Amino acid sequence: MTLAAPLWVPLAAGCLRLVGGYSVRNLGRARAEFDGIWRETDDPLMLCGNHLTLIDSFLIMWVLRSPWRLLTDPKSFAWNTPERTNFARSPLYSALTYFAKCIPITRGGRREDTGLVLDRVVHLLERGELALLFPEGGRSRSGRVDPAAAAWGVGRVIGALPNCRVLCIFLRGDAQQSWGRFPARGDTLTVEMSCIEPKSDYRGARRSRDLARQVTAQLAKMEEEYFDGRQ
Amino acid sequence: MEQSEVLERVVKILTPWAKNEEALAKVGMETSILDDLKVNSARLVDVIIAFEDDFDIEIADEDVDSVNSVGDAVNLILAKL
Numbered sequence: 001m002t003l004a005a006p007l008w009v010p011l012a013a014g015c016l017r018l019v020g021g022y023s024v025r026n027l028g029r030a031r032a033e034f035d036g037i038w039r040e041t042d043d044p045l046m047l048c049g050n051h052l053t054l055i056d057s058f059l060i061m062w063v064l065r066s067p068w069r070l071l072t073d074p075k076s077f078a079w080n081t082p083e084r085t086n087f088a089r090s091p092l093y094s095a096l097t098y099f100a101k102c103i104p105i106t107r108g109g110r111r112e113d114t115g116l117v118l119d120r121v122v123h124l125l126e127r128g129e130l131a132l133l134f135p136e137g138g139r140s141r142s143g144r145v146d147p148a149a150a151a152w153g154v155g156r157v158i159g160a161l162p163n164c165r166v167l168c169i170f171l172r173g174d175a176q177q178s179w180g181r182f183p184a185r186g187d188t189l190t191v192e193m194s195c196i197e198p199k200s201d202y203r204g205a206r207r208s209r210d211l212a213r214q215v216t217a218q219l220a221k222m223e224e225e226y227f228d229g230r231q
Numbered sequence: 232m233e234q235s236e237v238l239e240r241v242v243k244i245l246t247p248w249a250k251n252e253e254a255l256a257k258v259g260m261e262t263s264i265l266d267d268l269k270v271n272s273a274r275l276v277d278v279i280i281a282f283e284d285d286f287d288i289e290i291a292d293e294d295v296d297s298v299n300s301v302g303d304a305v306n307l308i309l310a311k312l
Contacts (some may be wrong), residue, residue: 028247059274107272107273108265108266108271108272109272111275111295111296111297111298111299112296112297114272114296115293115295115296117304127268134271134285136270138273149273150273151273152273152275152276152292152295156292159292202293203289204283204289204290204292205279205280205283205290205291205292205295206280207284208276208282208292209277
């Protein structure tokens, strides 16, 4: 976390609450649940969420941790890998990601560069840091989790870490119809969490795809339960 | 197996994933799989697994890091055969 964290973390949380007008159902329960999972063991823990808006990384951290907890336990502020062209598009995005714990990645970039980013994520998780990846590789254009759209990189990270736990986080606003830049102003968000330990008997690239698909399958299951609950 | 035969089979495997038909029509060893053929990077793993199945080889994650062009894929496969 940067030295500017005490300034921007409460500011970002304030913006989500006051400017965005967002609220979260059972926020206290979600934070307590995450705290228990985070403290449970020293095994690597990676966060994987469904992805519908540009600010999902911020929303997830806001849901999991109060600003105070993020500042007093900076390891629990997750590293994330934003798409370089998204945040480079405007000075605002550049500033936000510069101050956050970001390892930019270029979707469709050179494979060596992608491999280096994934290696860095593995290294950080090994050191007890937290990392947040979106296993679909980008915002879901259908507005729903696509289990088959598992990005191989997530599986590669899981496969490189024995006993890697994956905290699947399903987050969606009541007014969210499809994908977009931001949730609707004043939206109420629902969050569900499920911690899994993906395993695979396959080898090589097939193993990575299998591990990644276990994560997207879990997210799709959580999404199905969410919509079932709303009917 | 000859390089030309591997190239032909690689192009056949890539065809369903290639979104740029113009680049596909004049594909060569230098053609970039992602930039020129416009294969979705998230689907590259499916292409790699199709290579594994078609050529009966195993490709490690780290090997994928070296695959940018069609020629990279052909050379990797030739090295594994």
